[in-house]
Amino acid sequence: MPDPARNTLAIVGAGPIGLEAAIAGLDLGFDVHVFERGEVGSHPLAWGHVRMFTPWRMNLGPRSLEHLRRAGWVAPDPEAFPSGLEYAEGYLHPLARLPGLSGRVHTHAQVVHLGRRGTLKGDWIGDPRRREFPFRLLVRDPGGRESFLHACSLIDASGVYGQPNWAGDGGIPARGELYLAPQLGYHPDDVLGLKRERYAGRRTLVIGGGASGATTVTNLAALAEQAPGTAVAWATRETADTLCLPVADDPLPGRRALYERARALARGTHAAVVHIGGMRVEGFEFNSATHRYRVTLLIGEQPRVEEVDEVLVNTGFGPDDSLYRELQVHECYATRAPMKLAAALLAGGGADCLATPAFGVETLSNPEPDFYIVGHKSYGRSSNFLLETGFKQVDEVLGKLAKDQRVGAGV
Numbered sequence: 540m541p542d543p544a545r546n547t548l549a550i551v552g553a554g555p556i557g558l559e560a561a562i563a564g565l566d567l568g569f570d571v572h573v574f575e576r577g578e579v580g581s582h583p584l585a586w587g588h589v590r591m592f593t594p595w596r597m598n599l600g601p602r603s604l605e606h607l608r609r610a611g612w613v614a615p616d617p618e619a620f621p622s623g624l625e626y627a628e629g630y631l632h633p634l635a636r637l638p639g640l641s642g643r644v645h646t647h648a649q650v651v652h653l654g655r656r657g658t659l660k661g662d663w664i665g666d667p668r669r670r671e672f673p674f675r676l677l678v679r680d681p682g683g684r685e686s687f688l689h690a691c692s693l694i695d696a697s698g699v700y701g702q703p704n705w706a707g708d709g710g711i712p713a714r715g716e717l718y719l720a721p722q723l724g725y726h727p728d729d730v731l732g733l734k735r736e737r738y739a740g741r742r743t744l745v746i747g748g749g750a751s752g753a754t755t756v757t758n759l760a761a762l763a764e765q766a767p768g769t770a771v772a773w774a775t776r777e778t779a780d781t782l783c784l785p786v787a788d789d790p791l792p793g794r795r796a797l798y799e800r801a802r803a804l805a806r807g808t809h810a811a812v813v814h815i816g817g818m819r820v821e822g823f824e825f826n827s828a829t830h831r832y833r834v835t836l837l838i839g840e841q842p843r844v845e846e847v848d849e850v851l852v853n854t855g856f857g858p859d860d861s862l863y864r865e866l867q868v869h870e871c872y873a874t875r876a877p878m879k880l881a882a883a884l885l886a887g888g889g890a891d892c893l894a895t896p897a898f899g900v901e902t903l904s905n906p907e908p909d910f911y912i913v914g915h916k917s918y919g920r921s922s923n924f925l926l927e928t929g930f931k932q933v934d935e936v937l938g939k940l941a942k943d944q945r946v947g948a949g950v
């Protein structure tokens with residue numbers, strides 16, 4: 540089999556960062572192919588009912604915007620806040636349809652494994668000569684048919700939304716959780732819209748004190764005002780005093796309002812919402828006669844049992860590192876992000892996402908040459924990622940790849 544050309548670039552994931560990388564790659568003379576497991580923008584589509592905290596002007600990749608404008612696309616009001624659905628349909632879909640990307644974005648093409656042809660993970664340790672062996676992607680279509688594709692550069696922009704964290708204490712599944720997981724919810728459900736019937740007039744346990752949990756609980760509280768009998772038990776590791784703490788001089792009004800509302804609900808201002816702070820989740824049971832769950836929580840060593848009709852686990856997301864198990868990637872043992880970037884982020888002491896810079900291409904590099912993890916996945920389990928940071932990462936990574944591969948403008 541002949542070697543692929545030096546300018547071949549494979550990208551995993553057609554989210555906003557994968558597509559910005561594709562456009563930047565085209566600009567620099569790469570032969571780009573994007574492999575996407577679902578639809579273009581399938582993650583923002585999945586949280587389509589959630590309104591973004593950042594306005595349009597912060598959510599558009601500079602290179603993508605330039606290409607779209609040239610094609611006659613009219614940008615939305617830069618100060619408006621799109622929902623996930625508006626973002627995917629109004630921006631990502633037209634972007635993927637641009638003539639330059641035609642035939643280069645392969646949807647329903649899941650990348651199952653990544654390696655290098657003709658060498659193993661343990662060979663040529665941290666040696667740039669690994670780039671003599673092209674990347675090898677095992678790609679599967681919805682019918683289960685598998686093919687191999689090869690490229691000299693590889694970008695993983697596959698996000699984290701597909702891998703929700705478990706509810707149980709210590710980050711591992713609670714008793715019964717593995718078995719019941721298929722019938723529990725692990726994403727911020729559209730409780731006021733598409734999934735309304737499931738939650739109206741019923742008691743739901745929401746687990747998790749981050750932005751997703753807060754969004755779900757505030758929406759369920761709104762539903763309780765329309766549908767009598769709707770009730771929420773909100774279980775968080777944080778206490779009511781430490782939950783959704785305000786960001787000093789928060790410039791994002793949507794986030795400020797959500798956190799204020801969530802803190803008020805946790806303090807008991809709504810009759811339909813009970814907050815259970817400082818808890819760990821111990822076990823789930825499902826009674827098939829009553830169709831209700833019994834969930835055992837621990838507060839200190841004291842068990843507390845909640846009986847509910849539905850359970851929504853909103854405990855965050857993490858990267859799928861099984862994809863690059865055969866590549867030489869140095870992962871952070873705390874966040875599972877690429878080590879150097881993780882260290883830079885941890886040194887920042889969990890600063891607010893708006894205050895977090897892109898730390899430069901060096902922090903994104905791996906022992907594996909020409910392989911980069913960008914976008915939300917580059918933050919591992921940290922939820923602090925912002926699109927603006929991802930667009931900067933793309934710029935830096937593509938510039939470096941073009942230089943290292945002697946491609947186009949970077950030569």
Ligand SMILES: Cc1cc2nc3c(=O)[nH]c(=O)nc-3n(C[C@H](O)[C@H](O)[C@H](O)COP(=O)(O)OP(=O)(O)OC[C@H]3O[C@@H](n4cnc5c(N)ncnc54)[C@H](O)[C@@H]3O)c2cc1C
Nearest residue numbers: 552554555556576582591592593650697698914915925926
């Ligand atoms: C509810 C929510 C609200 C958010 N709001 C904001 C906001 O207001 N502002 C902001 O800046 N950020 C926000 N974020 C954070 C972040 O910007 C988004 O998660 C964004 O979608 C990340 O873009 P991405 O391109 O890195 O990954 P994603 O958008 O997650 O895209 C990854 C893509 O890779 C695909 N994929 C996954 N695995 C494979 C595989 N094995 N093979 C092929 N394809 C694969 C997925 O199907 C997906 O389409 C929000 C996140 C969430 C969850």
